[in-house]
Amino acid sequence: MFESLSDRLSGVFDKLRGRGALTEADVRAAMREVRVALLEADVALPVVKDFVDKVTERAIGAEVTRSVTPGQQVVKIVHDALIEMLGGTGEALELGVTPPAVIMMVGLQGSGKTTTTAKIAKRLSEKERKKVMMASLDVNRPAAQEQLRILGEQVNVATLPIIAGQQPVDIARRAMQAAKLQGFDVVLLDTAGRLHVDQALMAEMQAVAATTDPHEILLVVDALTGQDAVNVAQSFAGQVELTGVVLTRLDGDARGGASLSMRAVTGKPIKFAGTGEKLDALDAFDPQRVAGRILGMGDVVSLVERAAETIEAEEAEKLAAKMAKGQFDMNDLRSQLMQMKRMGGMGALMGMLPGMGKMQKQAEAAGVNDKTLARLEAVILSMTPKERVKPEIIAAKRKIRIANGAGTTVQEVNKLLKMHQEMANAMKKIRKMGGMGGLMKMMGKMPGGLGGLLGGGGGAGGPGGAMPQLPGGMLPPGFDKFNKR
Known part of the structure; x- marks a missing residue:
């Protein structure tokens, strides 16, 4: 997803690396190219402005150490600023002390919410050895509850039995009761989506949140939708207490600006990134690793x-x-x-x-x-x-x-x-x-x-x-x- 941006930035830094010393004019010229590269990658304008101003200020006033060239110093400053833009450090799920921990999944229809629910359940079950149950609260989309049940079988995670005609709040209440009686560590609630943000969707989410008091409310957004993903995140953040974001389809060919803008615009950390269709294609989002890959530094840890x-x-x-x-x-x-x-x-x-x-x-x-x-x-x-x-x-x-x-x-x-x-x-x-x-x-x-x-x-x-x-x-x-x- 970041290939185009990475290529543009690589070209900018290649020019800087060839210089023995950098003047203020060199830095400002390079930052103009960085600004264009970020805007073309669909990063939000306010985020780009703040980023470029921050990097320019640091680069002009930076003392170059003996072990690096001025060009390398600028690359390091851009790298550090990218990490800040993406949130600094990765943030793990907050599961509390007393089980069951409740994770509420929200988002628009088609964002990959149900599949992401199963991916997180698989990750918690296999990597963190948690006893997990999933429950579908989506009574609007045909076969949504059946889809989650089938995914549960594929990842070997329990799902709440389906009762036809039951409404979302009642399903959530039944899921909580079942989790406490059967000793589950985590309950994942897959809420309904809509084709667009509307008041009925928000009211339903608020009612479910009030009933279950979730530890995490994760917004699932499709990275391929570009700036629309940021707009959706802002709409949801204004109605429910989001604790994090999950970006899906980061393996796609979109320009990547949504993921770079998300933390800065919403103030919510990106906790996971979906990198494929398979149920194990979910990575913890680490700003340092993402910044390294954007700048061509690789991701040896991953x-x-x-x-x-x-x-x-x-x-x-x-x-x-x-x-x-x-x-x-x-x-x-x-x-x-x-x-x-x-x-x-x-x-x-x-x-x-x-x-x-x-x-x-x-x-x-x-x-x-x-x-x-x-x-x-x-x-x-x-x-x-x-x-x-x-x-x-x-x-x-x-x-x-x-x-x-x-x-x-x-x-x-x-x-x-x-x-x-x-x-x-x-x-x-x-x-x-x-x-x-x-x-x-x-x-x-x-x-x-x-x-x-x-x-x-x-x-x-x-x-x-x-x-x-x-x-x-x-x-x-x-x-x-x-x-x-």
């Missing part, structure tokens, strides 16, 4: 967290033991490719690595994308078990059979075999260095350390043309050559 959630420890230990012996077969290669898919694919991984934004575009231009992973896997699956363990036995006739089975060409089979050989050779070299410890020592001696390795000749677009190794799954040498036919 990458590590995603790896911890998806990597299977036993599988990783087996692979590490084989790599320590210099062994690496086609089954291991497939395992690494599958790991990349589980972590969100190439785009998600590269977007979280510092300085990889431009490299990601180069890879896409070369036809390197998540479809490449699928084609690689198809070729490996067309091999026999023996061929996967000993790829050196794959001669001409075997290559033709494998290519036909995978629906591809012999040339692409050859590319995969060459890729595997390069990785196997790399494993042997690492072993000769003394394992991963020796490799890390070598990397530490390189100019720029790990950054030099990622951005140097081995990076996309460098002399070697090969992509760097990504955490959680190796991106093989020569991967960029395995393109669409």
Whole structure:
């Protein structure tokens, strides 16, 4: 969502980084470009004005430390101001001390409120080990209550039994009674939405809030609606005591200004961000991480967290033991490719690595994308078990059979075999260095350390043309050559 804004800001800062010293005129010229970039990203005008004034004042009066250039100092000031605009620090749900904690979900129809309710329930149940119950108070939209019941089955969370004809306040009261009797820690109330804000909707929400005394009232808004999302948030905030906002569809292609404006305009923290249709595609909103990704600094913390959630420890230990012996077969290669898919694919991984934004575009231009992973896997699956363990036995006739089975060409089979050989050779070299410890020592001696390795000749677009190794799954040498036919 922030790709366009990130590109514009990157261009502005690239100009600043080349300067030995910055004058006040340089700063003001850069801030004019930042202002245009934010406005084009659909950030609210008052928010943009306040942001630019704040950054300009700090940048002009900043003392540049010896370890950074003036341009880097400005980037840091913009980064800090972005974090402030987004709320400073992430805020967790307030669940109180005495259960059941009540979380009331509000928002317009079509914002993704019911699905988000299930996502939060899944998160609380699995990650925080809470006993959760969901209740649908939406008696207007056809099958809304049935939808929540089905979602409850999918995330393994209890839902309040449906009683036809019961009204929202009565359903809420029954949900509270059931939660207390059955010992639930959290009750999620999915209230009704409307196509637009009206008094009947507000009166219903106020009545439910008065009955249940919720710990949290979360407004769900669709980030793709742009400034309309901010207007909706203001309307709801004026009628009920909102405690936070959940932005859905942050994985979309909108300009992102709504999320940047939301905290500043409403004063309410953004607590979660929906990043996909799947029921586990919900992230805690962290201003520092979002600011880092907007400025091309990556989000390594999220990458590590995603790896911890998806990597299977036993599988990783087996692979590490084989790599320590210099062994690496086609089954291991497939395992690494599958790991990349589980972590969100190439785009998600590269977007979280510092300085990889431009490299990601180069890879896409070369036809390197998540479809490449699928084609690689198809070729490996067309091999026999023996061929996967000993790829050196794959001669001409075997290559033709494998290519036909995978629906591809012999040339692409050859590319995969060459890729595997390069990785196997790399494993042997690492072993000769003394394992991963020796490799890390070598990397530490390189100019720029790990950054030099990622951005140097081995990076996309460098002399070697090969992509760097990504955490959680190796991106093989020569991967960029395995393109669409």
